Amino acid sequence: MKKQKRYYNGKRVFTLPIGANAFSFYAVFVGKKADNETNIRHEYGHTRQLEILGLFRYLRRVAFPSLTANLLARLHKLPFDYYSSKWEHEADVFGGVRRGVQVQPDARYDTFSGLIPLFFKRKKRK
Numbered sequence: 151m152k153k154q155k156r157y158y159n160g161k162r163v164f165t166l167p168i169g170a171n172a173f174s175f176y177a178v179f180v181g182k183k184a185d186n187e188t189n190i191r192h193e194y195g196h197t198r199q200l201e202i203l204g205l206f207r208y209l210r211r212v213a214f215p216s217l218t219a220n221l222l223a224r225l226h227k228l229p230f231d232y233y234s235s236k237w238e239h240e241a242d243v244f245g246g247v248r249r250g251v252q253v254q255p256d257a258r259y260d261t262f263s264g265l266i267p268l269f270f271k272r273k274k275r276k
């Protein structure tokens with residue numbers, strides 16, 4: 151039997167050997183352990199941001215800060231919930247994902263350059 155192509159709201163969904171990770175770039179890519187509705191909806195939300203912002207603004211406002219925050223979170227240096235950032239929350243809204251009440255991070259962490267100093271902080275603050 152031929153494998154069916156997967157779509158979510160018109161976007162292709164691909165499964166990759168990336169474990170519990172997921173990302174999007176025009177299409178949605180999920181690892182086996184991240185293959186769930188919440189992640190697919192969220193990544194779909196990022197594809198909408200890309201369409202609305204255009205490639206360069208998307209890279210500047212979403213992709214770079216998101217990658218930076220992701221790395222900081224892995225280093226336990228992100229002082230706020232990853233999904234509470236402006237761009238991640240917006241992806242949730244576009245994808246119809248609800249994560250409950252979240253505190254918005256300080257506005258200085260809204261940009262890529264605002265996140266960089268966090269790499270040089272010693273400890274994760276709560």
Ligand SMILES: [Zn+2]
Pocket residue numbers: 192196216238241
């Ligand atoms: Zn995201």
